[in-house]
Amino acid sequence: MKKYFIALATLLTVSGSLCLAQTTQPAIIEDFKPSTLNQPGQEYPKVNSQGYARFMVAAPKAQSIKVSLGLGGRGGTTLVKDTGAYWSGTTEGPLDKGFHYYHLTIDGGVFNDPGAMNYYGSVRWESGIEIPAPDQDFYALKDVPHGNVQQILFPSKSTGTSRRAFVYTPPSYYKDQAKKYPVLYLQHGWGEDETAWANQGRANLIMDNLIAEGKIKPFIIVMTYGMTNDIKFGSLGRVDFTTPFQTVLVNELIPYVDTNFRTLSDQPHRAMAGLSMGGMETKIITMANLDKFAYIGLLSGGTFSMDDVNKTPGFKEKVKLAFVSFGSRELGNPRGGFGGGDPKENAEALKKAGINSVFYVSPETAHEFLSWRRSLHEMAPLLFKD
C-alpha cells in the first residue's frame, strides 16, 4: 500500500507540468476572446481558437509578473509591462484544451489573477481558465431541464463537527416524489475539495445533458471532502488519510444521504469513483466494503490488476463495473508508474477473467479536469445497468 501511494505521488508531480500541447508553435491567430471563467465584466485572461492564453494585469509599480501557465517546467509565462499600468503576455504555445488552475507571481509573491474566477486546487483558491475543447458541448450549460446541486451539512461524530457535501439531484427528482435513485459517491483529488466536481468538473451539467439525451438513467451524485486531516502532498505516502475518511463516508455520510434523500440504498445501486488521490481512496474503500459498492471508477488514480481481484474476496461476484481512465499524456509519462502494472493491460486481463472492466483514455489531456469531465461522461452511462 505504501509503495502504491508513493508511485502515484510521483505521477502527480511529474504530470502536473505537462500543460503544453506541442513545442513547435504555429503562428498566433488574433481571435482572442475572454475566458468563459472570467469574473463578470473582465476582459482578461483571453484565449484564442488555437488554445493560446493571453493575460493582462494592472500593477504600475511592480517589478515582475509571471503566470504559472505556459511552459510549466520552464517557469510559465513572463508578462511585460507597457508604458502605463499594464503587464501583458501570451503563452509561448497553445495550452491543452479544458480547465487549468494557475496563479500569478508578482514580485516574488503568489497571488490570483483579478480577472479570473477562483477554484480550489493545490490547497488554495487558484485562478481558473478554460480553453474551449472540440467536445465542449457535453459539459455546456444548455436549455435542458437542470438538476440541482445542494449543500448539505451532515453530522460527523468521528470528526466532531458538521461536514459539508454537495448532492446533485437529477431534474426528475422533484417531479415524482415517490421515485428512488441510485447514488454515485464522487471524490476530488489532492489539494482540491468538495467544490471541485461541480465547479471545475461541471458534473451537474454533464449529468443534465446525458439525461436530456436519454443516455443514462438518472442518479444522484454525492461529493464530499476526502480528508479529515491536513496532510501535505509529500506526506501522502506516509500518512494514512483513507481510514478516517472511510469512517466519515461509510459510517456517517452514506447513512445521512440514505435518510435524507430518496435513494436506492442497497449494494447494486451504489457506486464510488474518484480522481487522482480520490481514485486511490476509492480503490481502498470499495475493496474493503464490497457489500456496499457495486460500481467503481478510478480516474487518473490507479488501476485494478488481477492481483487486486485475487486478493479481494467477492470481487468477481460483487463488482459490476471496474472503470479505469487516464489522460493520454499521463500514459506517455515514462516516470508515471501506475502502482501495479500497465493500466490497459490490467484492464484487459480483468475483462478476460469475466469482469466488466472498462478502460478509457482522454485524448490529448494530462492530469487535469478535462480528463475527468470526459471520464465521468464515459462512465455515467455504464453505471446502474441492472
Add this chain to the structure above:
Amino acid sequence: MKKYFIALATLLTVSGSLCLAQTTQPAIIEDFKPSTLNQPGQEYPKVNSQGYARFMVAAPKAQSIKVSLGLGGRGGTTLVKDTGAYWSGTTEGPLDKGFHYYHLTIDGGVFNDPGAMNYYGSVRWESGIEIPAPDQDFYALKDVPHGNVQQILFPSKSTGTSRRAFVYTPPSYYKDQAKKYPVLYLQHGWGEDETAWANQGRANLIMDNLIAEGKIKPFIIVMTYGMTNDIKFGSLGRVDFTTPFQTVLVNELIPYVDTNFRTLSDQPHRAMAGLSMGGMETKIITMANLDKFAYIGLLSGGTFSMDDVNKTPGFKEKVKLAFVSFGSRELGNPRGGFGGGDPKENAEALKKAGINSVFYVSPETAHEFLSWRRSLHEMAPLLFKD
C-alpha cells in the same frame, strides 16, 4: 423614483468607508487568532479580541502593499516589509464587528489576500475577514439539524438563458414529503450576487439555529441575482434595472420554485426582502405586486412612508409586515438621506396607521453584513405569522 435612487447611491458611497469603531485607540492586546474566513491552513489575516486585524503577505520584491481595510477614508492599512519576504501590518484601530470585504493594493494593482477566502462584492471576488461579534452565536455553525442550500438553474425566456438561484430548504423539508412551506425571496446588494446571503450572510445557519430554538416556523428562502444587465454603480439612479429583474423574479423564478419545491404559493405565504439595492428592488417590486407578497423587508435599503402607503392601493389590507432596518452607523450619517424622510419616524407613522411596521437598528454596525445578518435574524420570526 429617480431622486430616491440617487439618494441611496449617495448613502452607500459614504457609509462604505465607516469601518472603524472609534478613533481613540486602546493598547493592542496580543491575542490574535486566524480569521475564521481564512483559506485552509492559512495563519493570516489574524484578528484579536478587540477587533484589530493583522495582515501578512509574502512578496519579497514588491515596492508597496496596502490593505483596503482600516481607515477607509485615509487609505487603509499600509504594510511594512521585514528583512525577508514578508510584509505585515495591523489596523490602526479596531474594526467594526462582523464581515468585511477587502483587497490588497500591491505596487498600484488590486489583488486579493492569498490567505483569505473570497466573497463576491464590489463587482469582484474580494477577500473576506470576520471580526467576532458578541452575538456571533446566532450565525454560528452548531450541532443542530441543518437545512440545505441548493443551486437551481431556472429557465428565463426574458433573458434567453438559464439563471442561477440558491434555495434554502429547512431541515424538516426531507422528513415529511407532504408538508408545504412559505417562501422568502431574499436579495443581495449592488456589486454582490446570489452567493452573498449564504456565503457572507450565513442565512442558512441563521435559519437552522432559529428553527432549532423553536423561534420560527420553518420556511424556504430563495436567493437569485438581482440584475439582468451590468450597470455601473454610478448609473444606478439613471438606468432602470428593476423592471427587467421583476420580470425574471415574478414571471419566471416564482413559478419555477412553486413547481419544483413544495411551497405554499398564495400571497399570505410569500415574502420579499433585500439589502441596500436589493431593498430598493424589494420596495418597487412588492408595491407593484401586492397580490403576490404579504411580508416585506427593506434592510439598509429605504423606508416606507405614509406617502408610500397612501399611493399604493391595498397596502393596509395586504401588507402583513413592513420591516425596515439599518446599521446604527448608517443612521448617524448626516449625508445619508433615506429618500423619503427619517426611517424611524416613518415606521412609527405606519404603526399609528395600524400597519404592522417594525423598525430595527443593528448596534454599532455600518452598511455591512453584520447589519443584515442581524436584520434577517430579527425579521424571520415575524414572517408568516398567520
